[in-house]
Amino acid sequence: MSTESTATKPAASPFALPAMFGAESVQRALHDGVERTRAFWDEYARLEAQGLAHGRTMVTEGARMAGETFGYAAQLTAEWRKLSLEATRRTLEMFAPAGR
DSSP states (O other), X not given: OOOOOGGGSGGGOGGGHHHHHOHHHHHHHHHXXXXXXXXXXXXXHHHHHHHHHHHHHHHHHHHXXXXXXXXXXXXXXXXXXXXXXXXXXXXHHHHSOTTO
């Protein structure tokens, strides 16, 4: 029977991975993982910048449209006042004697 404990065997220790698979393979796998993580965050940053640009455009366009809407509303109310005054004047002319 063996007197060596299972904790000291290379397969039982996570620190023995480089010895089991070769330090170069583990290093390459770790490097690839870091590169994939970097690529993910680079893509995330690109998409985030694109989203922020779209958001800025939407806010700018919304503000422009709101300004145009206020101008149009002011124009409509001015026209309504003008038409209302003209209708009132014509109504009074219909009931007023012609000589006055």
